[in-house]
Amino acid sequence: MxxxxxxxxxxxxxxxxxxxxxxxxxxxxxxxxxxxxxxxxxxxxxxxxxxxxxxxxxxxxxxxxxxxxxxxxxxxxxxxxxxxxxxxxxxxxxxxxxxxxxxxxxxxxxxxxxxxxxxxxxxxxxxxxxxxxxxxxxxxxxxxxxxxxxxxxHDLPLTVHLAPGERARGAQVLAAAVGDGPGGPPVVLVPEAGMPVKEWPAERWAGLADRLRRRGRPVVAATASGTSPVPGVPGLAPQDLRGLAAALAAAGDRGGAVVGADTGPVRLATAVGTPAVALVGPTSAGRYGLDPRQGTSLQGLPGCPVRRPRSITEQECWWSAACPLTGGGGPACMADLGVDEVLAALDGLERPRRAGALPADGGAPLGRPGAPG
Incomplete structure (x- = not known):
């Protein structure tokens, strides 16, 4: 962006x-x-x-x-x-x-x-x-x-339109990955971020998947290749963009949600009615976060001194993913987001959906507890 x-x-x-x-x-x-x-x-x-x-x-x-x-x-x-x-x-x-x-x-x-x-x-x-x-x-x-x-x-929500046949095929694709029998609402993980600077640590994905499975929730990963990098998590069969949208919509139809970085697939999920949790690190959740009526944006390291919200491509970490706060290691902002926070955000998505309530105003994105958004 x-x-x-x-x-x-x-x-x-x-x-x-x-x-x-x-x-x-x-x-x-x-x-x-x-x-x-x-x-x-x-x-x-x-x-x-x-x-x-x-x-x-x-x-x-x-x-x-x-x-x-x-x-x-x-x-x-x-x-x-x-x-x-x-x-x-x-x-x-x-x-x-x-x-x-x-x-x-x-x-x-x-x-x-x-x-x-x-x-x-x-x-x-x-x-x-x-x-x-x-x-x-x-x-x-x-x-x-x-x-x-x-x-x-002035405040329309994001919407992508799917045909009934596409939704039906999306349900089949999802069921092929996680089954269609009894079980909790599925969670689709989007572990690929497109850029290394937006990647959540691999061990966090593994930890999140393990915790979700222990809660009885089916977990599947959506990747370009169809191969899941998260141990023990099946991959969603590769789809074109509309096929991906339909599979993500199917997760929402089953009461599920999507988790991923600040990327197109996560935003796409919200556009077809599936709530999502966006893991936002080098970008600003205040500018690029999800519509709070459709998802939750967790800002990693809200006080990062090198984040430049209005000129993100000029950040010293943007192209190389070499974080100055970790001595050139992985992004401190992404590592700052924990599994417990993501699970809490998923729980928070389900409460307003069960109540059928949407906030009257878009409001500000959700940040770390007690931290500025």
């Missing part, structure tokens, strides 16, 4: 009837970035009900927009080479000729291109996002301020 800035223009409110075509540009990289922007996509569609909404994004994240009733066109590119994303934006602008373009992406002059081409462009969605306010909600608030989104839509 990137905190690339953009322009600071805030157009005055426009008449929604003037907007017939909307283009959302989301080319920051991983599908987790698309998920951060998806509530804004839905809010734009609902704010301009007569408009056709198109989204330009990278593969494979484009698959998550299939069956989405709010998205009329999906334009996808797999080319990350220098200059290619800008060329894709230029082509999309030429093809769709949108009345309104919204972009989370400003590198390589993309923001300037959008402003110079479309009658109405909002390109400042990373402007001034403070630590403590989730990025996805910040996007919505800035779109409201720009007049592009209705005020009552």
């Amino acid at each position: 990137s905190g690339v800035g953009g322009g600071s223009e805030v157009p005055g409110a426009r008449d929604a009837r003037d907007v017939r075509d909307v283009l959302v540009v989301e080319l920051l990289g991983g599908f987790g970035d698309l998920l951060l922007a998806l509530p804004a996509v839905h809010a734009l569609a609902r704010s301009h009900p007569g408009a056709r909404v198109g989204v330009l994004t990278f593969t494979p994240g484009d698959a998550l927009l299939r069956h989405d009733p709010h998205v009329h066109r999906v334009l996808a590119t797999s080319d990350h080479a220098e200059g290619a994303p800008r060329a894709a934006v230029a082509a999309a602008l030429e093809q769709l000729r949108p009345d309104l373009v919204v972009t989370t992406t400003t590198y390589d002059g993309i923001a300037d291109l959008c402003r110079s081409t479309a009658p109405w462009a909002v390109t400042d969605l990373w402007a001034g996002a403070p630590d403590g306010q989730r990025v996805d909600r910040r996007f919505l608030e800035l779109l409201v301020a720009a007049g592009a989104v209705r005020e009552d839509l």
Whole structure:
């Protein structure tokens, strides 16, 4: 995820009837970035009900927009080479000729291109996002301020739409891994983090799995290869992105949950209705944590002196995972999160779900007990 800035223009409110075509540009990289922007996509569609909404994004994240009733066109590119994303934006602008373009992406002059081409462009969605306010909600608030989104839509939850057949197949995939007989609610572990700096220590995964099994809860690991790195834990059969979403949804349908780092699969679980616990270390749970109505974000080492919430890719540990607090060893922030805390967070997810209650306000992410969030 990137905190690339953009322009600071805030157009005055426009008449929604003037907007017939909307283009959302989301080319920051991983599908987790698309998920951060998806509530804004839905809010734009609902704010301009007569408009056709198109989204330009990278593969494979484009698959998550299939069956989405709010998205009329999906334009996808797999080319990350220098200059290619800008060329894709230029082509999309030429093809769709949108009345309104919204972009989370400003590198390589993309923001300037959008402003110079479309009658109405909002390109400042990373402007001034403070630590403590989730990025996805910040996007919505800035779109409201720009007049592009209705005020009552400032806090939409994240939602990915699955077809009934996909859900049925997801249930089969999950049952093949953990069985479909009696037992406690399943827990899906996501032990791969995509980056070493986000990895939870292997012994913690083993300890968590052992404790969950002793509670009678089936445990399965979701990895790209289908092979589980956690001893004694079966792997979920490899799936494409929609298949993974369906299997994660099946865990939620059985009363289960997902545990993993600050990664796309964990956020995806919440988008299909399965609560999750996100283990957040080098990033800020205040900015990148889960919507508290959908999951819990545990911040490791809240007082880390080298964490840079607004410029995470510039942290000295980000690319190398060499933590200065451990003398170049593993990330102290991830090691700071214990198995007991994760189990308590899982227990906390189940109480509001049983009660059927959702907080009225997104609120702040859950931090360490007694520590700032």
